[in-house]
Amino acid sequence: QQQVKQSPQSLIVQKGGISIINCAYENTAFDYFPWYQQFPGKGPALLIAIRPDVSEKKEGRFTISFNKSAKQFSLHIMDSQPGDSATYFCAAREYSGSARQLTFGSGTQLTVLP
Amino acid sequence: NAGVMQNPRHLVRRRGQEARLRCSPMKGHSHVYWYRQLPEEGLKFMVYLQKENIIDESGMPKERFSAEFPKEGPSILRIQQVVRGDSAAYFCASSPTSGGNNEQFFGPGTRLTVL
Numbered sequence: 001q002q003q004v005k006q007s008p009q010s011l012i013v014q015k016g017g018i019s020i021i022n023c024a025y026e027n028t029a030f031d032y033f034p035w036y037q038q039f040p041g042k043g044p045a046l047l048i049a050i051r052p053d054v055s056e057k058k059e060g061r062f063t064i065s066f067n068k069s070a071k072q073f074s075l076h077i078m079d080s081q082p083g084d085s086a087t088y089f090c091a092a093r094e095y096s097g098s099a100r101q102l103t104f105g106s107g108t109q110l111t112v113l114p
Numbered sequence: 115n116a117g118v119m120q121n122p123r124h125l126v127r128r129r130g131q132e133a134r135l136r137c138s139p140m141k142g143h144s145h146v147y148w149y150r151q152l153p154e155e156g157l158k159f160m161v162y163l164q165k166e167n168i169i170d171e172s173g174m175p176k177e178r179f180s181a182e183f184p185k186e187g188p189s190i191l192r193i194q195q196v197v198r199g200d201s202a203a204y205f206c207a208s209s210p211t212s213g214g215n216n217e218q219f220f221g222p223g224t225r226l227t228v229l
Contacts, residue, residue: 006156034217043118043205043220044157089156093216098170100209100216101147104156 004092006105013112019077021108023090026071030092034102035064035075038087047088048075080112116141118208118221119188126227133193133200135224139208146189147218148181151203163189196228 005024013019023033032051036044050057050064050073057064063076077084087109091102119138127133139146144165149157162170163183174181178196183189193200203225207218 032216036220041222043120043222046217046219049217098162099172100145100162101159101170101173102149102157102218103159104149106156107154 004090004103004105006090006108008108009106010109011111013080013110015080015082015112015114017080017112019080019084019110019112020074021088021090021110022072022074023092023105024070024072025092027092027094027103028071029094029096030103031095032093033064033066033073034091034093035062036089036091036104038089038107044089077110080110082112082114085110085112118143118206118219120204120206120221120224122224123222124225124227126229127196128229129197130195133196133226135191135193135204135206135226137189137191137206137208137221139189139206140210140219143208143210143219145209145211145216146183147207147209148189148191149205149207149220151205151223153202157205160191193226196226198228201226201228 034049035047037047038044048059048062061078066073087107090105146163148160151157159173161174161181178194180192203223205223207220209216209218
């Protein structure tokens with residue numbers, strides 16, 4: 001089964017700090033890499049996404065860094081706020097044949113201390 | 115513009131009963147995906163449907179689980195003869211197309227508890 005490995009499992013950051021979550025993959029057929037944010041009792045919400053032909057994408061305080069040769073990508077949250085406390089999932093999609101599903105990492109529970 | 119809707123939000127069943135989970139995609143979206151999330155884990159793909167067609171069911175258990183997306187009405191995920199291991203959150207996502215980035219937008223989920 002195709003996997004996406006995510007770390008760390010949990011992360012505690014002070015308000016104003018930088019939160020960094022890392023993901024790695026093996027399947028070179030993955031062509032789209034979104035990050036989702038999930039609050040308790042809610043569904044995942046798309047945060048930001050990147051294609052492998054781009055090394056970095058920034059939207060507000062959120063930045064994805066992508067290293068195609070290393071098959072790794074990461075989410076950086078600048079100026080982290082208590083409201084960012086949530087579980088973050090990286091994901092990857094293989095676009096082949098009829099396959100369109102997302103393969104998710106195991107999640108990172110982020111806590112931002114006030 | 116309503117998002118993806120799922121109902122019920124919570125469902126309790128006894129072992130051996132049937133569970134029916136419903137998903138209404140976002141307006142204009144004709145592609146539906148079902149995922150299952152066990153406690154403290156990421157989401158696992160189950161099935162991908164378009165109107166009246168199952169496109170990819172590679173993540174569906176071979177027995178007791180079925181899904182449909184009729185021409186009219188919501189998509190249905192059906193679990194027959196539920197067992198305790200079926201207890202999980204079931205999420206539906208929809209996308210407007212299958213091409214490009216086919217961004218998937220998720221509903222709030224149905225939390226199934228099997229007693």
